[in-house]
Amino acid sequence: MVSKTELLFLFQLNNTHNWKRLKSCLVKSEDCNNLSKRYKTLKQYKSAKLTPIEAGCCRPPSECGYPAVNASYYDLSFHPISSNKDCKHYKNSRAVKCYNCDSCKAGVAQYMKTEWRVVAIFNLVLFVVLSLIYFVGCCARRNAARSGSLPKF
Template sequence: MVRLSNNLVGILNFITFLLSIPILGGGIWLLLKGNTDCEKFLDRPMIILGIVLMLVSLAGLIGACCHVSLLLWLYLFVMFFLIVAILCFTIFAFFVTNKGAGDLVSGRGYKEYKLGDYSNWLQNRVEDSENWKNIRSCIEQSKVCQKLADDDLPFNDFIKKNLTPLESGCCKPPTECGFTYVNATYWSETGGNVSANVDCKTWDNDGKKLCYECGSCKGGFLANLKSDWKKVAIVNISILIVIIIIYSVGCCAFRNSRNANKYQRHYGRP
C-alpha cells in the first residue's frame, strides 16, 4: 500500500509535468508571435498556468518518489488551495450567470438581448470602457459580422435564421427600431423609430461600428459568456472530482513518507 500510493502520485504528477510543457510553450509562443489582442490576452495566463503546473508536479513527483515530506506537504497545500479555488469559482460562476436570457421576437427565428437582464456584476464588467474595448476588439477580429454579411441572405431568409447572440446583438439593430433591411449589416433608417431604444441611435451602418457599442451587443456577449461558463462549470466539477481523488492519494503518500522518515531516523536504513 505504501509503494502503491507513492507510485500513483508519482505517475500522476509525471503526466501533469508533461502536460505543463505544451501549455507553457504555447504561452511563450503567443507572447512572442501573437498578432491580435485576443491572442495576447491569453499569453500570460497560459505561462503562469504552465509554470505553476510544472512546479507543483515536480514537488509531488520528487516528494513521492524520494519520500521528501516537505515537498509533499507543499504539494498537498497547493492542491487543497486549488480544490477550494475551483469550488468557489464554480459557485460564483453559477451565481452571476443565473440571470439573463434572450427575448423571443415575434416572426423572427432569433432572440434579442438586453444588457439590463444580466447580473449587476456582469453588467459592470462589460460597461467598463477598458474591458469593453478589449472585448469589442476580439469580436471584431473574429469577423462574426463580416461572415453574416457574406451570406447575403434575402430578408425572409434572414429573419428565419437562428442567429448567435453575438450576431443578433452586435451585427444588426434591434427589431423595435423598425429599420428597413438592405442586408445583414446594412439597414436603412427611413421610416424607423430612432427614439424606440437608445441602441437605435447607437447603430451605424459603418462596418467598423455597427452595433458594437450597443447594449444589445454587450447583452449578446454576456449570453455567449453565460453559455460558455455553464460548460466550464461542468468541466470544473469533473476536474474537482479528479483532484480530490489525487489529493486523497497524496495524503496517503505524505503519511507514508513521514512514517518512512521516522523509521529511518530511529532504526537507520534497513
C-alpha cells in the first residue's frame, strides 16, 4: 500500500523540471562510474549488494537481458528481450546510463524514503532529549524559587 506522501513524492519525481535537476546531481555524483573501480571483476559486481540508486540508475533492468562486460559497461548489441521501455533508455554513456529510466526514479524514491526515515528518527530523539532538558530546567527553577535562592527583581 502506497501512502499519500509517497504518491506525492513520486509525482514530484515525474515532474520533468524536478527530475532534470535531480538527474544532474546523480550524473555529477559519479556513483555509476565508480562501480568499475569498486568491483574489479564481473563476479564481484554480480554478487555485490547495490544501493537502490546504483541498481536502478547504473545498469539496465535485468529483464532486458543485456550481458554485463564489467561493472559500468553492458553489451547493447543484443536486442532487449523485454518490452520494458527502460531497456531502450539505457546507454553506456556516463551522462546517460539509465538516468531517464523509471527504475532510476524508483531507486531514488527508495533511497530518499530510507534517508528520510533516518532523519525522522534523529529528529524524534533530539526532540525527546531537548524536552527532558527543558523539563529538568523548569523543575530546577521551580525548586530554586521555593527555597528562595532566586534573586527578586
